[in-house]
Amino acid sequence: MAMSDRVSGTESFRVSGTESFRVGGTESFRVGGTESLSTSPPLTEEREELAGYLLGDLSPEQASALEARLTQDPRLVAELQAMQETLELLPYGLPGVLPPASLRDKVMAEVGAMGLREQEMAVPLHSPLPAFGVGWRWLGGLVAAILVLLSLDNWRLRQALQLAQLEPVRALSHLLQQPGSRLVHLQGEVGTANVLFRPGDWQEVILAARDLPQPVAGERYSLWLKLDNGEFLHCGDFQVDAQGSALVALRPSRTLPAGTRAQELLVATGSRQLPARATRTESLKPLLTGKV
Amino acid sequence: MGEQPGTPSRWRERVRDWSSRADWELMEALKAGQPAALAALYDRYAGLVYGLAFKILGHVAEAEDLTQEVFVELWRKVGCDPRTPSESRERRGSLSSFLCILTRSRAIDRLRSQGSHQLLLKRWQTILSADSKTRFPFEQVSIEERRQAVQAALSQLPENQRQILELLYYQGLSQADIARQLGIPLGTVKTRSRQALCKLRGSLRALLGFCSR
Numbered sequence: 083m084a085m086s087d088r089v090s091g092t093e094s095f096r097v098s099g100t101e102s103f104r105v106g107g108t109e110s111f112r113v114g115g116t117e118s119l120s121t122s123p124p125l126t127e128e129r130e131e132l133a134g135y136l137l138g139d140l141s142p143e144q145a146s147a148l149e150a151r152l153t154q155d156p157r158l159v160a161e162l163q164a165m166q167e168t169l170e171l172l173p174y175g176l177p178g179v180l181p182p183a184s185l186r187d188k189v190m191a192e193v194g195a196m197g198l199r200e201q202e203m204a205v206p207l208h209s210p211l212p213a214f215g216v217g218w219r220w221l222g223g224l225v226a227a228i229l230v231l232l233s234l235d236n237w238r239l240r241q242a243l244q245l246a247q248l249e250p251v252r253a254l255s256h257l258l259q260q261p262g263s264r265l266v267h268l269q270g271e272v273g274t275a276n277v278l279f280r281p282g283d284w285q286e287v288i289l290a291a292r293d294l295p296q297p298v299a300g301e302r303y304s305l306w307l308k309l310d311n312g313e314f315l316h317c318g319d320f321q322v323d324a325q326g327s328a329l330v331a332l333r334p335s336r337t338l339p340a341g342t343r344a345q346e347l348l349v350a351t352g353s354r355q356l357p358a359r360a361t362r363t364e365s366l367k368p369l370l371t372g373k374v
Numbered sequence: 375m376g377e378q379p380g381t382p383s384r385w386r387e388r389v390r391d392w393s394s395r396a397d398w399e400l401m402e403a404l405k406a407g408q409p410a411a412l413a414a415l416y417d418r419y420a421g422l423v424y425g426l427a428f429k430i431l432g433h434v435a436e437a438e439d440l441t442q443e444v445f446v447e448l449w450r451k452v453g454c455d456p457r458t459p460s461e462s463r464e465r466r467g468s469l470s471s472f473l474c475i476l477t478r479s480r481a482i483d484r485l486r487s488q489g490s491h492q493l494l495l496k497r498w499q500t501i502l503s504a505d506s507k508t509r510f511p512f513e514q515v516s517i518e519e520r521r522q523a524v525q526a527a528l529s530q531l532p533e534n535q536r537q538i539l540e541l542l543y544y545q546g547l548s549q550a551d552i553a554r555q556l557g558i559p560l561g562t563v564k565t566r567s568r569q570a571l572c573k574l575r576g577s578l579r580a581l582l583g584f585c586s587r
Contacts, residue, residue, distance in 0.1 A: 129575070133568040137542060139549050164582050168575040170471040171582075172543050173426040173478070174517075174524035181424035185438050186416055189445045193409055196450070 132162050136169060266347050268372035273326065275370050277305065277347050287317050287332045291349065294326040294369065301351045305332055307374075308346040309339070317347075344374040393417065397469045404452045412449050418517065419470060420445070423477050430481035430544050440484065444477050470517075482546035520581060527577035535570035538563055 134140045135148050152159050268275040268291075275291035289305055297303060305317040318332030338344065349370040392414040395403070403411035423444050428437035528536055541552050549567065553560040575582070 126572070129572045130568045133571040133575075134564065137549070137564075137567050137571065139564045139567070165571060165575050167471065167582050168571060168578055169543065170474055171520065171524050171574075171578060172528075172539070173422055173429075173474045174520045175528045176425045176429050178421055178521075179425045179428050179437075181420050181438060181441055185424075185441060186413070186420065188438075189416060189442050190409060190413060192442065192446050193412060193449045196446070 128158070129161065129165070132158070132165050136162070136165055266372045266374055268347055268349055268370035270349075270368070270370040273349075273370060275349055275372075277372070287334065289317075289320065289328065289332060289349075291320075291322065291370075292325070292327040294322045294328070294349075296322065296326065297351045303328070303369075304350055306348045306350060306368075307334070307338075307344050308348060309342045310345050311339070311342050313339070313342070314348075315344075346374055347372045401452060401469065404449065409449075412445065415448070415469070416445055419473050422470060422517065423473050426474060426477045427481050430478065431484060436484065440477065440480055443480060444473060447476065448473070478543070478546075485546065523578060523581050527574050530577060531570055531573060535566045535573070538567045539570040539574075542567055 131140070131144075131148060135145060140148065152162065266277045266279075268277060273291060273294035275289060275294075278288040287305065291303075294303065302319045302321055304319045307315040307317055309315060315334060315336060315338065317334040320328050320332065322328045348368045350368045392400075392410050395411075395414065397415070397418075400411040400415050404415070420441060424437055424441045427440040427444075428434065431437050431440065531539070538552055538556075541547050541555070542549070547555070549563045550560055553563045556563070
């Protein structure tokens with residue numbers, strides 16, 4: 083009988099499958115512990131019997147008899163557990179095989195997408211997202227990508243710091259870009275954000291931010307686009323949750339003036355009194371910036 | 375854009391935080407839904423999981439797929455069932471056991487569902503021709519120590535015992551299957567496999583003490 087074919091009903095003693103995670107940690111089976119093992123080791127035949135039990139080569143009668151003894155003998159249980167741990171160590175004997183670096187990204191992306199699905203079920207996105215219509219749908223997958231990107235910042239930073247820069251974040255951003263879309267990473271002293279948009283088309287902008295401080299009373303966060311003629315285009319306002327995170331779809335009320343180009347994106351506070359198109363930005367308090 | 379004053383130290387502190395945390399701490403963070411904890415656990419155990427998956431499945435793509443499945447499952451399980459992580463201050467090593475058991479179980483399931491001799495042959499061909507025996511620069515020292523101890527213990531086993539134990543563990547074959555495959559009596563398979571496990575248990579006593587403390 084294969085090891086994985088053990089009859090049910092032995093799970094209390096045999097650490098297998100997902101059950102093992104609980105059973106393995108059940109301290110009630112560990113009375114006596116390793117101390118008693120070292121002072122009173124079981125007989126060789128007893129160990130071989132336990133090995134046979136774990137390896138699935140006892141007859142049903144033999145297995146039942148052993149299980150009955152296990153309920154009475156904590157030392158035997160501890161020994162059985164030690165044998166099980168021995169089996170579980172076998173993979174350490176394998177030569178190292180390095181998984182491809184891209185696998186890490188895939189794992190984290192899937193986890194991030196799962197988080198997004200849960201978020202979508204729990205909290206609907208703010209309007210004006212529905213107003214964008216069918217043309218907006220193409221961004222759905224990339225919103226997930228942005229969220230993933232944000233969630234990855236922490237672990238990505240380990241590599242980034244080794245390189246003394248945040249290049250991995252940008253590299254990932256680049257990978258996530260699809261034809262016709264751009265993803266710009268914004269950073270500052272506190273917090274981080276990513277903005278997704280179509281170059282030349284500032285009708286649709288998605289912003290995902292995290293770790294932003296709460297704005298002072300009466301102020302909101304806003305996203306601004308700095309143009310090459312020195313003007314600032316207001317893309318929209320947003321608020322952050324208690325954790326300083328935000329995921330918003332913004333729809334700038336104005337498009338870029340003819341002949342101008344976007345240079346930089348800014349997340350700032352204190353924008354409410356400014357016009358949608360401004361040249362004076364003294365009242366802006368930029369927290370995050372990113373080159374377009 | 376240049377780095378803002380104060381930013382690097384802040385981030386460095388965070389990063390150091392994650393990579394140096396114990397398994398049980400990372401599991402707690404995982405329960406709290408922090409993806410960075412999963413990333414840290416991935417860094418720690420992806421080599422072990424992938425190596426085991428590759429050993430059993432013998433296909434790079436399938437091993438990658440299973441590795442992804444295992445870590446996503448870890449994320450999902452811990453998030454859904456707060457009782458799941460039995461990793462504790464007292465019982466180090468149980469997380470790696472959990473990952474190995476899950477990987478092995480899923481890999482053997484896949485193997486059985488495919489269940490063809492051709493696949494078996496292909497798998498061994500792949501393993502034998504593989505040129506990917508690289509080390510894990512990101513794994514912790516304790517993991518490397520376990521590797522060395524287990525490899526040393528396995529090398530002390532007689533070849534005929536080690537072979538049977540590996541067939542049992544990595545291929546999920548029954549002892550009867552192994553007896554047929556090797557052309558030896560079933561009783562011999564039972565004896566050798568038991569002896570192998572008992573001998574390993576003795577050789578790895580120090581390591582088991584560490585794991586089950």
